[in-house]
Structure formats: structure tokens, C-alpha cells
Amino acid sequence: MLYNMSTDYVTRNMTEVPIVEEYGLSLCEGDQPVTFLGFADDSTVVGKSREAAVHLTEMAIRLFKEIVLEVSPTKSKATVVENGVMSEVPLYLSSGAVIEATKKGEKVRYLGATVTDQLDFDQGKVIKQLTDQVDRLVHFAHLHADQKLSLLNQWLWPSIIYPLQTAPTNTIPKVFLQTVDKIVKSAVREILQLPSDTAEAFMYAPRKYRGLGLMRAI
Incomplete structure (x- = not known):
């Protein structure tokens, strides 16, 4: 200031x-x-x-x-x-x-x-950064599951939104968004100990409808 x-x-x-x-x-x-x-x-x-x-x-x-x-x-x-x-x-x-x-x-x-x-959009760098941050969050022992989910939505997700906003849309391949989606869903399953066949609708549905309210990449 x-x-x-x-x-x-x-x-x-x-x-x-x-x-x-x-x-x-x-x-x-x-x-x-x-x-x-x-x-x-x-x-x-x-x-x-x-x-x-x-x-x-x-x-x-x-x-x-x-x-x-x-x-x-x-x-x-x-x-x-x-x-x-x-x-x-x-x-x-x-x-x-x-x-x-x-x-x-x-x-x-x-x-x-x-x-x-x-x-320029460096998708490899963004994926690596997201993977490292998600891994630290998932295995951090001093947070409860609900706190980890809040950080996932309110901190980790927004950290990759800015690089997406500043990149031309034709430089963002669909496979990148699919990879991000997989990383996030895998983290949520591990945090909450959910089975692998958990319905995606449950993950993305708003909390007022008893969902997890996750942001969706694709």
C-alpha cells in the first residue's frame, strides 16, 4: 500500500x-x-x-x-x-x-x-502445478474432509482459472480439461473415501441439492 x-x-x-x-x-x-x-x-x-x-x-x-x-x-x-x-x-x-x-x-x-x-498456454506446467497442490491437500493431516473440499473449490480451482482466461481458446485442448476433471474427481474420491463408481451428478450437483458443489472443467 x-x-x-x-x-x-x-x-x-x-x-x-x-x-x-x-x-x-x-x-x-x-x-x-x-x-x-x-x-x-x-x-x-x-x-x-x-x-x-x-x-x-x-x-x-x-x-x-x-x-x-x-x-x-x-x-x-x-x-x-x-x-x-x-x-x-x-x-x-x-x-x-x-x-x-x-x-x-x-x-x-x-x-x-x-x-x-x-x-501462450503451458498446459503441462498447469497440470503439474495442480497435481502437486492437490496431492499436498489430499495428504495434509491437519484438515478435515469438508475443509479440504472447501479449499479445492475456493483456492485450487481458481488458481488455474486465470491462466485459462489469459490464453486464446484455440490453445486449450479438450484433453487438458478432461485431465483436470480427472485429477479433481480422483482427489475428491480419496478425500471422502468414495467408491470409484460414485455418480458424477452427486459431485457436481449444488450443495442445496445435497451434492458436493464441485466446479466442472468440461
Whole structure:
């Protein structure tokens, strides 16, 4: 919170109307242009052109310096899209500093999303992460069965929803959703010691209808 309060000065200056109108990029037709985005200690400059991006970056560096915060160009990364095509040409600042551009095929992680030259969905990583978390939950001795089910629905399931939301739908194979469904059902059977032929309707039915109220992948 203290960091957000201190950087509010930067955000306000970077998003003033004259700056936005001259340098900002409209991400969707009809939307107001964007120049600056921030989440926790991550900040992103958005410009309508290479020149606009350089100007905004230098402006952000100066504003951060005014509140005694340093921006390291060597630790920064630029995603440069010109005429709809990714460019690997870096951003050159007037100070002589260089911000390297993302290379084609290079994977960049930002706010939980994996980006290459398009949004990427690493199904193997998501499955492994879910499997490990479910296994720890199932065998954790200090929780009752009902507590484990609540965590499964309220914590584990939502942890994979965000990667699904940020991935193009054509990159999510049906077999992935089927695998997730099997992992969850297997965990529930083990937690509650249910027989293997337990009806799926019982697992997915809302609790008000005496079901378990599990989220369904497919």
C-alpha cells in the first residue's frame, strides 16, 4: 500500500489527458488511449509508436527519480509491435540506455500470463502445478474432509482459472480439461473415501441439492 501511495504521483502525471491524447495507444476501438499501467511493483508504459514509447519511458524514469526510485533499463523489457508484427529492435533512450525488445518465440511471464509472440498456454506446467497442490491437500493431516473440499473449490480451482482466461481458446485442448476433471474427481474420491463408481451428478450437483458443489472443467 505504501508503495502504491508513493507511485501514485507517477501514475497521475503519466495519465494526464494531454499526455494520453498525444502519446497513448487505444487498446480497443472506441476506448480511451492508455499510456501507463501499474500493478503492485510492476509498471508498464504503453505508447502508440516507438517514438511515443521512448518519450513515455524517459518521462516515467524521470518521475520515478523524483520520488527517489530508480528504473533499471537493463532489467526492463519492451514488447514492440509495429504494423501488427513483433519487432526485435530495442528501444534506444536519449541517455544511451537500451531496453531490449522481446525476441520472437521468447517466453515472457507478466502478472501470471505467459506471452510469446502471442498469449501462450503451458498446459503441462498447469497440470503439474495442480497435481502437486492437490496431492499436498489430499495428504495434509491437519484438515478435515469438508475443509479440504472447501479449499479445492475456493483456492485450487481458481488458481488455474486465470491462466485459462489469459490464453486464446484455440490453445486449450479438450484433453487438458478432461485431465483436470480427472485429477479433481480422483482427489475428491480419496478425500471422502468414495467408491470409484460414485455418480458424477452427486459431485457436481449444488450443495442445496445435497451434492458436493464441485466446479466442472468440461
